[in-house]
Amino acid sequence: MRVRFGPFVLDLDTRQLTRERVDVHLTPKALQLLTILVAERPKVVPKATLLERLWPKTFVAEANLSNLVAELREALGERRRKPLWIRTAHRFGYAFCGEAVTIASHVEPMLDRPTCWLEWGRHRFPLSIGEHVIGRDPDVDIRLDTSTVSRRHARVVVSIEGTWLEDCGSKNGTMRGASRITSRVPLCDGDVIHVGSLMLTFHVITPMASTDTLVSAAP
Secondary structure: OEEOOOOOOOOOOOOOOEEOOOEOOOOHHHHHHHHHHHHHOOOEHHHHHHHHHHHHOOOHHHHHHHHHHHHHHHHOOEEEOOOOOOEEOOOOOOOOOOOOOEEEOHHHHHHOOEEEEEEEEEEEEOOEEEEEEEEEOOOEEEEOOOOOOOOOOOOEEEEEEEEEEEHHHHOOOEEEEEEEOOOOEEOOOOOEEEEOOOOEEEEEEOOOEEEEEOOOOOO
């Protein structure tokens, strides 16, 4: 079984984590921790349970667990105060908080092909299966470098079941059509999205459309 979240794929059979088909190095214990949290998502797993499952019948300091979480976060490229994947439940435990999709082997080769895209003027941003963050930060997936856009403004989550838009606590807000969004909302072909002062349009690739012309253009 494989689980895809954002640009990552966790293969539970081969015990391997990849990012865009490139191996991500994790120690065996860190990989085991990630597997537990993904399997239990979105439930918070108590620290005592994690310690017992990671080090059965062995006494270890809680700092060992904290170090594993820090290793995971570094490998996944997230910060503790702005978690994308690993959430801390203060004084209780940890949870996998990102959008994850279980994928079957026969559909995996298609997942890297864009199924939809965002259009901003002459710029097109292809959206394949996974999470795509919109913002001003240099490391986001869809970079819109203007003052009305927050560093990590919003995210678009694409899965086999559909596509959703979610605000990331931005200063100037995110709108679908004329409505400001306060929770995750589904996207349909032709939806107009306002990110700060910028207007983007969401499009879905039809079966007859070619993906060859969908080349991401940075503003």
